[in-house]
Amino acid sequence: MKSTFKQQLTALGAAGVMAFGPGMALADDPVNIQMTTTWPEGINLIEADKHFVDLVNRLGEGSINIDFFPGNTIVPSTQVFDAVRSGATQAAADWPGYWAGANTAFSLLGSFPMLFTAQDYVLWINEWGGAEMFDEAYGLYNIKYLPYSIISTESGLRSTKPLASLDDLEGKRLRMSGRAQGAILAELGGAQVMLPGSEVYQSLERGVVDAAEFSSPSTDYGMGFQEVTQHWSAPGWHQPGSAAGVMIAQDVWDGLSEKQKFIMQTAAQATMTWSIGYYERTSAEATKAFTEAGVKVSTLSAEDMTRLQAMANANLVTEACENPLFAKITVSKLEYMKEYEQWREMQGEFAQGRNLSVFPDLEAIRACAE
Numbered sequence: 001m002k003s004t005f006k007q008q009l010t011a012l013g014a015a016g017v018m019a020f021g022p023g024m025a026l027a028d029d030p031v032n033i034q035m036t037t038t039w040p041e042g043i044n045l046i047e048a049d050k051h052f053v054d055l056v057n058r059l060g061e062g063s064i065n066i067d068f069f070p071g072n073t074i075v076p077s078t079q080v081f082d083a084v085r086s087g088a089t090q091a092a093a094d095w096p097g098y099w100a101g102a103n104t105a106f107s108l109l110g111s112f113p114m115l116f117t118a119q120d121y122v123l124w125i126n127e128w129g130g131a132e133m134f135d136e137a138y139g140l141y142n143i144k145y146l147p148y149s150i151i152s153t154e155s156g157l158r159s160t161k162p163l164a165s166l167d168d169l170e171g172k173r174l175r176m177s178g179r180a181q182g183a184i185l186a187e188l189g190g191a192q193v194m195l196p197g198s199e200v201y202q203s204l205e206r207g208v209v210d211a212a213e214f215s216s217p218s219t220d221y222g223m224g225f226q227e228v229t230q231h232w233s234a235p236g237w238h239q240p241g242s243a244a245g246v247m248i249a250q251d252v253w254d255g256l257s258e259k260q261k262f263i264m265q266t267a268a269q270a271t272m273t274w275s276i277g278y279y280e281r282t283s284a285e286a287t288k289a290f291t292e293a294g295v296k297v298s299t300l301s302a303e304d305m306t307r308l309q310a311m312a313n314a315n316l317v318t319e320a321c322e323n324p325l326f327a328k329i330t331v332s333k334l335e336y337m338k339e340y341e342q343w344r345e346m347q348g349e350f351a352q353g354r355n356l357s358v359f360p361d362l363e364a365i366r367a368c369a370e
Contacts, residue, residue, distance in 0.1 A: 028063040028064070028257045028259055028260055029257075030062055030063055030064070030065070031063070031064045031065070031255075031256060031260060032065050032066075032067060033064070033065070033066045033067070033090050033091055033248075033252060034066075034067050034069070034074075034089050034090045034091070035049075035053065035066050035067065035068050035069070035089070035090065035091035035092060035093070035246065036068070036069040036070070036071065036073065036074050036075050036080060036083070036089050036091075036092045036093075037049045037068075037069075037070060037071045037077075037080070037092060037093035037094070038071050038077045038078070038080050038092070038093060038094045038095065038098065039070070039071045039077070039093065039197075040070055040071040040072045040073075040077060040197075040198060041070045041071075042222070042223070043071075043197055043198075043215075043219060043222070043223065044218060044219050044222050044282070045095075045149070045151075045215060045219055045244070046070060046071070046093075047278065048093075048148060048149035048244070048271055048274075048275045048278070049068070049093040049149075049246070050068065051271050051274055051275070051278075052093075052148050052149075052246065052267050052268060052271040053066045053068045055266075055267035055270055055271060056263060056264055056267045059263045059266065059267060060260070060263050063257075063259065063260060063263070064256070064260045064263055064264070066091070072198075074089060075088060075089055075092070077196060077198075078098070078196060080092035080093075080094055080247070081094060081098070081099045081102065081141075081247065084143055084247045084248070084249050085141050085142065085143065085249075087249060090248065090249050090252045091246055091247060091248045091249065091252065092246065092247050093149075093244065093245065093246045093247075094244060094245070094246075094247055095110050095242065095244045096109040096110035096134075096137075096243070096244070097109070097110030097111055097177060097178050097179075098110070098177070100178075100179040102141070103137065103140065103323070103325065104179060104319055104322070104323045104326050105137045105323060105325040105326045105329055106137060107178055107179040107180060107319075108319075108326055108329050108330060108333070109133065109134055109137060109243065109329065110178075110242060110243060110244065111178065111238075111239040111240075111241065111242040111243070112178075112180055112312070112316070113178070113180055113181055113184055113237055113238050113239070113240075113308065113311075113312040113315070114237055114240065114305075114308055114309045114312035114313075115240065115241075115312065115316075115333065116240065116241045116243075116333065117152065117153065117240050117241040117352065118150045118151065118152040118153075118241040118242075118276055119241075119352050120241060120333075120336070120337070121147075121150050121241050121242075121243045122150055122272065122276070123336065123340065124332075124333060124336045125147055125243070125272075126269075128332070128335075128336035128339070129332055129336075130147075130332065130333075130336075131147065133328070133329045133332050134147055134245070136325070136328075137325060137329070138247060139250070140325075142249065142250040142251070143247045143248065143249065143250060144247075144248040144249075144250055144252075144253035145245055145246070145247055145248070146245050146246050146248065146264060146265065146268040147243050147244070147245035147268065147272065148244075148245045148246065148267075148268035148269075148271040148272050148275065149243070149244040149245060149271065149272070149275045150241070150242070150243055150244075150272055150275050150276050151215065151216050151241070151242045151244075151275070151276075151279050152216070152241060152276070152279065152280055152283070153235055153236045153239070153240050153241065154213060154214075154215055154216055154236030154238065154239040154240075154242065155213060155214070155215070155216060155217050155220050155232065155234065155236055156213060156232060156233045156234040156235055156236045156237075157174065157176075157211040157212065157213050157232070157233040158204070158211060158212055158213070158220065158225050158229040158231070158232055158233075158295075159210060159211035159212075159229055159230075159231045159233065160204070160207075160210075160228075160229055160230055160231065161210070161231060162231045162233075162296070162298055163211055163231065163233040163298070164233065164298040164300075165300065165301065165304055166188055166300065166304045166307060166308070169185065169188045169189065169190040170188065170189030170190065171189060171190070172190045172191070172210040172211060173190075173191050173193050173208070173209045173210050173211075174190050174191065174192060174193060174209060174210065174211050174212065174213075175193045175194075175195045175200055175203060175204075175209045175211070175212035175213065175214075176192055176193075176212070176213050176238055177194070177213075178238060178239070179319075180312065180315045180316075180319065181238045181239075183315050184238075184308070184311045184312065184315065187311055193208075193209050195209070195212075197214055197215075197223070200212050200214055200223065200225075201223055201224055201225065201227075201228060204225065204228040204229055205228040211229075211233070212225075212229075213236065213238060213239075215242075216279050216282075216283045216286075217282075217283040217284075217286040217287045217290060218279060218282035218283045218285065218286040219279075220286070220290075221286035221289055221290060222286075226289070226290055226293040226295055229295065230294065230295060230296060231295065231296050231297075231298065232290065232295050232296065232297045232298070233298050233299075233300065234297060234298070234299050234300070235299070235300070237300070237305065237308050245268065246268070248264075316330060
């Protein structure tokens, strides 16, 4: 039977009680951990990192404390993976897809076109063995990984000219992260341009790229993309859901007591739930703000989405056959989807939240609540 993330938490908690006894003070040697992130201040993806750090420090009550540094302060944002491996910092928050150059399996952990949604990531990580897949991939580099930030479907492409169909991508220079995403763009006749988040605004403003994606609507709005683009092509097929978290040097993790590990695991679990609510609420607010700023939204057709699914599936097979670890993670993800398929199908329109086709009289109900 698979060991789930919840079972790991339970085991860690039980180990803490057995080690010290019920009602006894847990006499851990205090531990301070230096942690940075790939996200600089001004990009709201850092908020999940801050939430995690705050929970660890509050739950730790002095037994464990994280000294947190925003991206680009102690380590360049693009080098946090190597910084943890080398010991330049003890921990760093990241997005796994950035490290596909080290191992293509990382691109599948962070996100993959036309595959996992936010709910899929939560279920897979917690109940279908996903946490172990993160540990196996990062463990190759002597890193312990705690996933804790889950973001729903990303915005899509933002541009100065409309991109209403996949055919409109031909000949365009597009800022888009991800190995598989780049392969699909190339197949569509577009050119992938890799840029850090801090350079996207200026690149759009100066015409260095024709269009760009970065993250959720709330992240995009906070970065000011409504000031330099007038068109928004949805949905975010390139990243229908994303997972991120914190890398911890393995020797640092191994040096923690069972109680300290349990605190960090618990903080990660709580942050995961918080992150979905936070990024969905702020993205709903930002979507309204984008449209009020005059940004015009276009939606890809069902035919285009079917075409993308075929491309993504073919790429998944290609990548899996070139890397056994990529294949193993793919099998884990697809087995989860197969096991969940029947019940999800039976839920119909009630699965994963819904919009009402006919809305009740909200104003009448509101009046009754006064």
